[in-house]
Structures are given as structure tokens and as C-alpha cells.
Amino acid sequence: MQAFRTALRRNGRDFATEVGVSHRMLVKWETGGENIIPRPGNQAALDTMLATAGPEVQERFAALITERAAADQDARAEQLLRREGQHTKSPVDGKLMVPVEEGIYLSGPGNKPTWIEAYLIDVYPTTNADYARFVRATKYRAPQHWPNGKCPDSIIDHPVVWVTWHDAAAYAKWAGKALPTSQQWEKAARGTKGRTYPWGDAPTAAKCNVLDSEIGRTTPVSRYQSGVSPYGVFDMCGNTWEWCATETTHRRQELKGSAFTSPFTRAAPSLLNDADVTMSDNDTGFRCVSAARKGSALPSPVPSPTDQSGARRSLVTRGWAGLARPREEIYPGRGPAVSIPKSVVSGGCHHASGGDQIASRGRQHALGT
Structure with missing residues (x-):
């Protein structure tokens, strides 16, 4: 949540107003981190904000999520950035x-x-x-x-x-x-x-x-x-x-x-x-x-990820809830995904x-x- 607000370059009160919650609730969200799951209406507002934000905001948000994943050695945020190609x-x-x-x-x-x-x-x-x-x-x-x-x-x-x-x-x-x-x-x-x-x-x-x-x-x-x-x-x-x-x-x-x-x-x-x-x-x-x-x-x-608005949007639509879910990893060359x-x-x-x-x-x- 804080990464998205930082990407938008909004102060806490202005961001809370745009999402439709109190400043106290926003503080609770940011303190709770990935354990917080916004209500559907608030999540929809967040999705709309990212979808309508300019590419610079979306790129900053993707960069912040990636940096956090690297700093925490936590691959879950990185998993949301996965894209599939044509493989043999x-x-x-x-x-x-x-x-x-x-x-x-x-x-x-x-x-x-x-x-x-x-x-x-x-x-x-x-x-x-x-x-x-x-x-x-x-x-x-x-x-x-x-x-x-x-x-x-x-x-x-x-x-x-x-x-x-x-x-x-x-x-x-x-x-x-x-x-x-x-x-x-x-x-x-x-x-x-x-x-x-x-x-x-x-x-x-x-x-x-x-x-x-x-x-x-x-x-x-x-x-x-x-x-x-x-x-x-x-x-x-x-x-x-x-x-x-x-x-x-x-x-x-x-x-x-x-x-x-x-x-x-x-x-x-x-x-x-x-x-x-x-x-x-x-x-x-x-x-x-x-x-x-x-x-x-x-x-x-x-x-590239910075050219894929859909991929960036998924970080918000799946983000705060998705980052709290168990991660599945594919061991290359070993068949189906397994939980690790x-x-x-x-x-x-x-x-x-x-x-x-x-x-x-x-x-x-x-x-x-």
C-alpha cells in the first residue's frame, strides 16, 4: 500500500481521501502490510487509481515492489511480475x-x-x-x-x-x-x-x-x-x-x-x-x-514490464491480498509446480x-x- 502511495507521490491524507477511507484506516493498512486485505470497494478504487495513473507512476510502483522483494529476499512480489512466453x-x-x-x-x-x-x-x-x-x-x-x-x-x-x-x-x-x-x-x-x-x-x-x-x-x-x-x-x-x-x-x-x-x-x-x-x-x-x-x-x-499496463495492474488487483498467499515455485525441468x-x-x-x-x-x- 505504501509503495503505491509513494509511487503516486501523495501524502497520507490525500491518498486516503482518493481511496475513500479515513486517514486512521490508511495508517492501519500501511502498518499491517501484506496481512491487510482491503474491502472490495476500496480495492476497486485502488485498481482504478493505478489503471488511470500515467506510465511514470506505474513504472515507479513496479520498481518499488521489485526493490522491496529484493531487499526482503521475498520472491512473492517477483512472482506477480512473471510473464509467459512461447517455450519449447x-x-x-x-x-x-x-x-x-x-x-x-x-x-x-x-x-x-x-x-x-x-x-x-x-x-x-x-x-x-x-x-x-x-x-x-x-x-x-x-x-x-x-x-x-x-x-x-x-x-x-x-x-x-x-x-x-x-x-x-x-x-x-x-x-x-x-x-x-x-x-x-x-x-x-x-x-x-x-x-x-x-x-x-x-x-x-x-x-x-x-x-x-x-x-x-x-x-x-x-x-x-x-x-x-x-x-x-x-x-x-x-x-x-x-x-x-x-x-x-x-x-x-x-x-x-x-x-x-x-x-x-x-x-x-x-x-x-x-x-x-x-x-x-x-x-x-x-x-x-x-x-x-x-x-x-x-x-x-x-x-518489457514497463510496457505492460496489464501486468502492472495485476500488482494492485492481486497485490495486497495476493502477496499474503502461499507462493508456488516451478523447478525448471522438473514438471508441475510444487509448493516450497x-x-x-x-x-x-x-x-x-x-x-x-x-x-x-x-x-x-x-x-x-
């Missing part, structure tokens, strides 16, 4: 993939027009659950942060880490896919028009898991609903660096995306970074791509190998630190 399930590893159409996009810090073929890219980074299936099927070595070679349940939906480029390439080969080139990765992150960040040009650190977020560990790959790319791809800023197929120099491959260990200033998808192929760390993972099926229709990028406790969603897990300690061995960041 990969036949081997079962991961959801989204198509990216052929054509020109603006590449690199200089936004150079670049043409690439159509392809499919994983909606989410490769998770520990995905990698566990690969390990079971191939007897490949498990990552070092899995106790006794077993993935802890608390991080099954987190991106797999402590994998070298060779490990990532081995998984991709098993799955019948490939690691993305840096150009494929960047287009899926920025769209065709050269967005600075997946969600747009606004430098909003609350939309991703970076050092500024002060979470200090990986988060579930579906956590940041408001930070998805124009194609609906998650975690293209923050959480973990991702290996690419593009070689920079002998035995060094590009990395994209930044991580929970990196400051937000290094999160832009256009920036360059690389590492030795033998490097592994607690903040480095990957995702895969595959060739687009011939004859299939490829959709255009979906609008908040401790799993926001608590994560400290890696057995040292977790939050940063070990940037072999990695040379382009911006330098």
Missing part, C-alpha cells in the same frame, strides 16, 4: 527453451549492427538439478560443492557452479545442444534494439542478484521475474557468470552476465569478460542453445566448499578490479 522443451535435459529470430541486433558496447541466424536458448541457466541428471546419466564427476557427490536439496533450483568450460561443453554435448556464442547470448539478453540491460536502460540493481544486492550467494534461477530479457530469458544479469563458445585467445573463452560476486557496474550484457578454460569458481555456470527448427514460427520479443517453503526460496545454501568466498582464479574481468 529440450528432448534430452527437459529444459525450457525460447526461440530467438534471425536478424540484426545491436552488439557490444558500441551497438554495432550484427546479423545472426535463428536459434533456441535455455530460458534458465543450467541448474544443479539439471546437472545432477547429467552426472547420473554419464557418470561424469560432480561439482566440488556437492557433499559426497550429491546435490543438496536446498540448491537444486540454483545455477550449477564450480564447472570449467570443458564441464559445460560436456553437458551441452550430452544434451544435444551447444554453448552459446557471445553474440547469441547477448542478443537473447538485450533484444534487437540494444537495451543496456535485459529489462531496459534503467540501472536497477534490484532486478538481479549482484554484489550490490548483498545476498552473497546464488539464488533460484526463476527468482527475478522483473529482470527477464525481451525474449523472456532469466538471469542474464547477475547470479552467475556464464560460459560462452566464443574464444578470445588461446585457451580462453568469453564469459557473460556477471554474478552475485560482481558489482552492478559489471552487469551490462554488452561488456566483455573471459577466463581460462580450466577455471572453475563458485560464481560461474552456463546455459545452452540449439538450432531453431526449420519451418517453425518464431515470436517477436515480448514487451520460503526458506528454500530465499535462504539458499552456503556451498560446502566455502560458498560465499570469492576465488576468481584464472578470471580476468574486462573492467578490472
Whole structure:
């Protein structure tokens, strides 16, 4: 409630008058937080106020809700920002993939027009659950942060880490896919028009898991609903660096995306970074791509959250009541939604190998630190 009033830039008495309640009732609402459910008439007034507010108000409100979700490590507000796209399930590893159409996009810090073929890219980074299936099927070595070679349940939906480029390439080969080139990765992150960040040009650190977020560990790959790319791809800023197929120099491959260990200033998808192929760390993972099926229709990028008045409106129509409801999370590649406790969603897990300690061995960041 307070977030909406702040977005409108109204004082308490004026806001209460517009909603049709006393100032004392408004104070009770704001103090009660998500435990307060307005009466239908008051909820209708709130819905109308947001629906008729200008886009700047709606954008401020969405930003405030997202920032609160990030600050509280509470994914329920983020869930309301979820948008659905056209997905394909990969036949081997079962991961959801989204198509990216052929054509020109603006590449690199200089936004150079670049043409690439159509392809499919994983909606989410490769998770520990995905990698566990690969390990079971191939007897490949498990990552070092899995106790006794077993993935802890608390991080099954987190991106797999402590994998070298060779490990990532081995998984991709098993799955019948490939690691993305840096150009494929960047287009899926920025769209065709050269967005600075997946969600747009606004430098909003609350939309991703970076050092500024002060979470200090990986988060579930579906956590940041408001930070998805124009194609609906998650975690293209923050959480973990991702290996690419593009070689920079002998035995060094590009990395994209930044991580929970990196400051937000290094999160832009256009920036360059690389590492030795033998490097592994607690903040480095990957995702895969595959060739687009011939004859299939490829959709255009979906609008950003700030272009979707319906999505913003749902935050109010479902907001104060909806945020108090139990949250359901989908573990990518594991079938139907299942209810999980908040401790799993926001608590994560400290890696057995040292977790939050940063070990940037072999990695040379382009911006330098």
C-alpha cells in the first residue's frame, strides 16, 4: 500500500481521501502490510487509481515492489511480475527453451549492427538439478560443492557452479545442444534494439542478484521475474557468470552476465569478460542453445514490464491480498509446480566448499578490479 502511495507521490491524507477511507484506516493498512486485505470497494478504487495513473507512476510502483522483494529476499512480489512466453522443451535435459529470430541486433558496447541466424536458448541457466541428471546419466564427476557427490536439496533450483568450460561443453554435448556464442547470448539478453540491460536502460540493481544486492550467494534461477530479457530469458544479469563458445585467445573463452560476486557496474550484457578454460569458481555456470527448427514460427520479443499496463495492474488487483498467499515455485525441468517453503526460496545454501568466498582464479574481468 505504501509503495503505491509513494509511487503516486501523495501524502497520507490525500491518498486516503482518493481511496475513500479515513486517514486512521490508511495508517492501519500501511502498518499491517501484506496481512491487510482491503474491502472490495476500496480495492476497486485502488485498481482504478493505478489503471488511470500515467506510465511514470506505474513504472515507479513496479520498481518499488521489485526493490522491496529484493531487499526482503521475498520472491512473492517477483512472482506477480512473471510473464509467459512461447517455450519449447529440450528432448534430452527437459529444459525450457525460447526461440530467438534471425536478424540484426545491436552488439557490444558500441551497438554495432550484427546479423545472426535463428536459434533456441535455455530460458534458465543450467541448474544443479539439471546437472545432477547429467552426472547420473554419464557418470561424469560432480561439482566440488556437492557433499559426497550429491546435490543438496536446498540448491537444486540454483545455477550449477564450480564447472570449467570443458564441464559445460560436456553437458551441452550430452544434451544435444551447444554453448552459446557471445553474440547469441547477448542478443537473447538485450533484444534487437540494444537495451543496456535485459529489462531496459534503467540501472536497477534490484532486478538481479549482484554484489550490490548483498545476498552473497546464488539464488533460484526463476527468482527475478522483473529482470527477464525481451525474449523472456532469466538471469542474464547477475547470479552467475556464464560460459560462452566464443574464444578470445588461446585457451580462453568469453564469459557473460556477471554474478552475485560482481558489482552492478559489471552487469551490462554488452561488456566483455573471459577466463581460462580450466577455471572453475563458485560464481560461474552456463546455459545452452540449439538450432531453431526449420519451418517453425518464431515470436517477436515480448514487451518489457514497463510496457505492460496489464501486468502492472495485476500488482494492485492481486497485490495486497495476493502477496499474503502461499507462493508456488516451478523447478525448471522438473514438471508441475510444487509448493516450497520460503526458506528454500530465499535462504539458499552456503556451498560446502566455502560458498560465499570469492576465488576468481584464472578470471580476468574486462573492467578490472
